[in-house]
Amino acid sequence: MLTNIMYVTLYVTDQDRALRFYTEQLGLEKRVDHPGPDGRFLTVGVPGSALDIILWSNTAASGQPAGPQQGATPGPVLLESDDLRADFKVFRDRGVPFDKPEPEDYGFGIRIEATDPDGNRISLRQRASWQSPRES
Template identity: 35%
Template sequence: MRIRLTSVLVDDQDRALRFYTEILGFEKKHDVPLGEDRWLTVVSPDDPDGVELLLEPSGHPAAKPFKDALVADGIPFTQFAVDDVRKEYDRLRDLGVRFTQEPTTMGQTTTAVLDDTCGNLIQLAHQS
């Protein structure tokens, strides 16, 4: 068994697609119309056949209170692995990304937390 697909609830699929591709650097994999929304996934350019991230519309009534509670408590919705958190932090900050946590080292792990502009906090992490 392995993970094939995971999702992040987004307020706006078009804005999410721009942020996750143009800013974070993922590549669009699927974009299938489904009524008002789309089956919209992105993948890492380093592993185009790997795990897909579904940019899932957050239209369900439970989504907004759930996301708002996580953000209010500073809890990231998901985590992405990077080779160097500090380098990625600098790159993304220069692109205007807002961080809620600057790079922080805890033992062998360094993390930073960013706002994805779509209602989520996302943690970047690497282990040294």
């Protein structure tokens, strides 16, 4: 029986730059940073959440982007906020690029889209007041 989602993978061209974006700009915490035979295994996550996001290098040995991975579809990552409008202001002040000037209301709450330095979409959401945390 499945019990948990362990990891979500985002392909990045510069792991250090991605780490700075996710920790310094979005406020996630660095969890694992381990060199390995297949490359650096680097993860971040929302404090208190069990899910880790792997920031996996999508760079070939030449240092150039390796191109699309077979069967890989990076993003979007959906991050939940309990006060998205307030978080949006903090993130905007930290230089996070957004697709719209302000979060918008929609049928399931409030939303806005951002992008990381590699173009991965980051969806920021706040649940509607009628939703329980397990219904989205």
